[in-house]
Amino acid sequence: DAGVIQSPRHEVTEMGQEVTLRCKPISGHNSLFWYRQTMMRGLELLIYFNNNVPIDDSGMPEDRFSAKMPNASFSTLKIQPSEPRDSAVYFCASSLGRFYEAFFGQGTRLTVV
Amino acid sequence: QKEVEQDPGPLSVPEGAIVSLNCTYSNSAFQYFMWYRQYSRKGPELLMYTYSSGNKEDGRFTAQVDKSSKYISLFIRDSQPSDSATYLCAMDPMDSNYQLIWGAGTKLIIKP
Numbered sequence: 426d427a428g429v430i431q432s433p434r435h436e437v438t439e440m441g442q443e444v445t446l447r448c449k450p451i452s453g454h455n456s457l458f459w460y461r462q463t464m465m466r467g468l469e470l471l472i473y474f475n476n477n478v479p480i481d482d483s484g485m486p487e488d489r490f491s492a493k494m495p496n497a498s499f500s501t502l503k504i505q506p507s508e509p510r511d512s513a514v515y516f517c518a519s520s521l522g523r524f525y526e527a528f529f530g531q532g533t534r535l536t537v538v
Numbered sequence: 539q540k541e542v543e544q545d546p547g548p549l550s551v552p553e554g555a556i557v558s559l560n561c562t563y564s565n566s567a568f569q570y571f572m573w574y575r576q577y578s579r580k581g582p583e584l585l586m587y588t589y590s591s592g593n594k595e596d597g598r599f600t601a602q603v604d605k606s607s608k609y610i611s612l613f614i615r616d617s618q619p620s621d622s623a624t625y626l627c628a629m630d631p632m633d634s635n636y637q638l639i640w641g642a643g644t645k646l647i648i649k650p
Contacts, residue, residue, distance in 0.1 A: 429581075456636065458636070467626075467640055467641070467642045467643065468582070468626065468640045470636075470637060470638070473636045473637075475636075480636065481636065481637075516581050516582075518581070524635060524636045524638075525570065525572050525584065525587060525628065525630060525638060526584055526587075527584075528581075528583075529580075529581025529582050529583065530581055531579070531580055531581055532579070532580070532581055534579075
């Protein structure tokens with residue numbers, strides 16, 4: 426298996442633009458997590474899906490953020506409109522069973538200018 | 539005060555040295571303790587996890603939990619340049635089956 430696949434790896438966008446981050450979890454995994462990592466705040470859980478259903482989105486910072494999982498093999502995280510403070514590395518992770526054994530993708534480095 | 543405290547480093551040691559990485563925490567309810575390794579520009583990967591107190595060994599790595607002191611450690615023996623990475627501790631608050639409380643991570647540099 427190729428692991429968790431995220432795209433794009435890097436994204437530079439202007440403030441106010443819409444940004445869509447994509448994730449393909451490991452086949453057969455039933456849990457999917459979106460995390461954000463910054464120097465100031467470390468690793469933060471944004472949203473958790475189980476069997477494609479959003480279970481907890483309390484970590485989503487604002488209404489500008491939304492996430493979907495239309496099927497077991499694809500998820501998106503959208504920011505609209507983007508702001509400079511959204512600049513961070515966004516990770517998608519998936520797991521089967523024990524959630525702390527989640528496998529992380531390589532991340533999307535987002536820069537909003 | 540953060541629930542989990544971890545010195546961000548960097549910690550620089552010569553190759554072959556024994557490395558000690560540590561985290562302290564404030565919530566006595568934590569039961570599962572994890573260590574993740576994160577290479578530059580990569581996602582974290584689970585290195586080891588320990589349930590409750592005690593030690594767990596895996597090759598050159600030993601995880602230790604002292605619940606009475608609310609202190610966990612990761613020891614790396616015979617450190618190698620390939621061990622250079624950021625090490626994050628994480629803990630399971632037990633009132634969730636998906637949420638972890640993360641440390642800030644310690645950047646480790648092993649000098650050849």
